[in-house]
Amino acid sequence: MKEISSKQTCPICGGNVVPIVYGDPMEEIWEMSKRGEVVLGGCCIEVDKEGNSLMPEWACTNCDYRK
Numbered sequence: 001m002k003e004i005s006s007k008q009t010c011p012i013c014g015g016n017v018v019p020i021v022y023g024d025p026m027e028e029i030w031e032m033s034k035r036g037e038v039v040l041g042g043c044c045i046e047v048d049k050e051g052n053s054l055m056p057e058w059a060c061t062n063c064d065y066r067k
């Protein structure tokens, strides 16, 4: 599993944040989401005119804050 270099915490409640994974999840991603290591963001990704993702990258496992 990929290591998160700098441990991030939620700016609202200080809880754990995990990466949000978009797209059709592979079985490995499903297993990770069951363990609370990632959040599934669905397959709809909004992008701006330059093609940059407008979707949040992180979700708090405690209060569901996303950024």
Ligand SMILES: [Zn+2]
Residues within 6 Å of the ligand: 010, 011, 012, 013, 014, 015, 060, 061, 062, 063, 064, 065
């Ligand atoms: Zn939080």
